[in-house]
Amino acid sequence: MQAPDFWRLSGFLLAGLVIGALTSATGWCLFFATLIYALTVQSDLNRLLAWVRQHKKNEPPEQAGVFEELTLEIDYLRERHKKRKKKLGSYLKQFQQATRALPDATVILDANDEVRWANDAAKRDLRIRWPEDVGQRVTNLVREPRMRKYIEAKFESGDHTIEIENPADPERQLSVLVVPYGNNQRILVARDVTQLHRANQIRGDFVANVSHELRTPLTVFRGYLETISNQQELAPEAWRSAVEQMTVHAERMGSLVEQLLLLSSLEAEVCVPQPEIVRVADLCAEIHSRASELPDGKDRLFSLEIDGDLAVMGSRAELYDALSNLVFNAVHYTKAKGVIKIRWFRDEQDAVFEVEDDGIGISAEHIPRLTERFYRVESSRHRADSTSGSGLGLSIAKHALARHSAQLSITSEPGAGSTFTVRFPESQICQTDSAEWNQRDAG
Numbered sequence: 001m002q003a004p005d006f007w008r009l010s011g012f013l014l015a016g017l018v019i020g021a022l023t024s025a026t027g028w029c030l031f032f033a034t035l036i037y038a039l040t041v042q043s044d045l046n047r048l049l050a051w052v053r054q055h056k057k058n059e060p061p062e063q064a065g066v067f068e069e070l071t072l073e074i075d076y077l078r079e080r081h082k083k084r085k086k087k088l089g090s091y092l093k094q095f096q097q098a099t100r101a102l103p104d105a106t107v108i109l110d111a112n113d114e115v116r117w118a119n120d121a122a123k124r125d126l127r128i129r130w131p132e133d134v135g136q137r138v139t140n141l142v143r144e145p146r147m148r149k150y151i152e153a154k155f156e157s158g159d160h161t162i163e164i165e166n167p168a169d170p171e172r173q174l175s176v177l178v179v180p181y182g183n184n185q186r187i188l189v190a191r192d193v194t195q196l197h198r199a200n201q202i203r204g205d206f207v208a209n210v211s212h213e214l215r216t217p218l219t220v221f222r223g224y225l226e227t228i229s230n231q232q233e234l235a236p237e238a239w240r241s242a243v244e245q246m247t248v249h250a251e252r253m254g255s256l257v258e259q260l261l262l263l264s265s266l267e268a269e270v271c272v273p274q275p276e277i278v279r280v281a282d283l284c285a286e287i288h289s290r291a292s293e294l295p296d297g298k299d300r301l302f303s304l305e306i307d308g309d310l311a312v313m314g315s316r317a318e319l320y321d322a323l324s325n326l327v328f329n330a331v332h333y334t335k336a337k338g339v340i341k342i343r344w345f346r347d348e349q350d351a352v353f354e355v356e357d358d359g360i361g362i363s364a365e366h367i368p369r370l371t372e373r374f375y376r377v378e379s380s381r382h383r384a385d386s387t388s389g390s391g392l393g394l395s396i397a398k399h400a401l402a403r404h405s406a407q408l409s410i411t412s413e414p415g416a417g418s419t420f421t422v423r424f425p426e427s428q429i430c431q432t433d434s435a436e437w438n439q440r441d442a443g
């Protein structure tokens with residue numbers, strides 16, 4: 001008990017005792033003294049409560065003892081809270097000023113994909129206004145089917161992006177990234193990539209045009225070379241080897257031009273124009289038969305594990321190009337008597353195509369770059385081998401597979417072999433009845 005409280009209580013009790021002794025009613029006097037003391041304490045409490053409830057800063061009531069201490073403590077905490085609030089308010093203001101000034105559209109979404117906050121660039125590029133659009137679903141504000149699909153996919157990592165047309169200006173392109181953070185919140189950032197898009201388009205058009213222009217003279221060139229090779233009298237003995245070399249290089253160049261044209265056409269459109277049901281088992285049979293007939297005398301062993309009923313929606317030609325490239329690479333980079341396993345199966349989530357070889361393998365630093373156009377491990381291994389692959393096969397495969405929403409992943413170890421895995425998501429899968437299908441084929 002604090003000293004002032006002690007003296008106050010003692011004072012009341014003493015007064016009660018004295019008056020009790022004078023009036024011969026000590027019990028009653030002590031009772032009234034205690035009652036009056038309790039009422040004074042209650043009155044102090046009421047004053048304290050009234051002061052605490054006041055929102056504005058008022059002078060604390062003048063009190064003594066424990067109430068004075070309580071008042072001072074509350075006053076101190078109030079002051080500290082006020083300063084902290086002011087500081088946080090200024091941080092928030094600075095943060096909002098900085099994010100408002102960001103050139104990229106930035107929108108904060110809650111767990112229901114509703115807008116919580118947006119900067120000025122979001123108003124310019126996505127037509128999302130803050131604070132007017134707070135509480136609106138972002139997919140109702142940006143009405144773009146791919147955006148809806150992307151937002152609803154709720155990717156857990158921030159490494160998936162999509163490109164959409166700028167809703168405010170269809171001539172411009174935006175790259176959209178959604179990153180999860182905090183308590184089920186997500187931050188959406190849309191960056192203008194029009195320049196990059198144009199540069200890519202110019203590069204793509206340039207490659208397509210050059211390839212196209214090269215195609216006709218090359219066809220003429222190859223035609224003459226074929227005629228010369230077939231009619232020995234046209235080429236004197238001394239020129240035979242030169243003609244042979246020219247033929248090999250013309251063939252290689254022809255295949256390069258065809259591959260570049262294929263790549264350009266794959267890049268030109270994001271989706272397969274007219275998807276059909278593709279029975280991957282049939283593709284596997286065709287690829288296997290071609291791969292096992294290669295006349296290089298390496299006599300490889302093939303092991304096939306194929307689900308005959310599992311099919312995907314897409315373009316048969318594109319899937320053939322992509323999957324056959326993986327198998328032919330396995331054949332190409334495997335030594336004589338090597339084993340190549342081809343598997344086509346369904347796991348819990350996806351349909352999986354897998355090619356495993358026990359060939360030369362690839363060291364880790366090359367793996368992330370294999371799907372870049374013209375990237376070849378051999379160019380660092382032995383450059384002299386100019387007649388082998390072009391380095392475009394995996395790039396074509398990746399683009400063709402991306403058009404089927406499929407992902408290509410590669411694992412490999414030098415000297416131990418490689419595994420190329422393609423995963424088709426649920427949305428691309430369709431189940432067929434192989435018996436019915438075979439009957440249809442026979443019909």
Ligand code: ADP
Pocket residue numbers: 325329330331333357359360361362370375376377378388389390391392393394395418
């Ligand atoms: P290429 O026409 O040169 O085969 P790709 O794009 O198909 O071009 O492959 C790129 C590179 O990846 C190849 O040059 C090769 O070095 C490497 N590669 C691809 N598949 C395999 C494999 N199964 N084993 C070892 N290396 C491979």
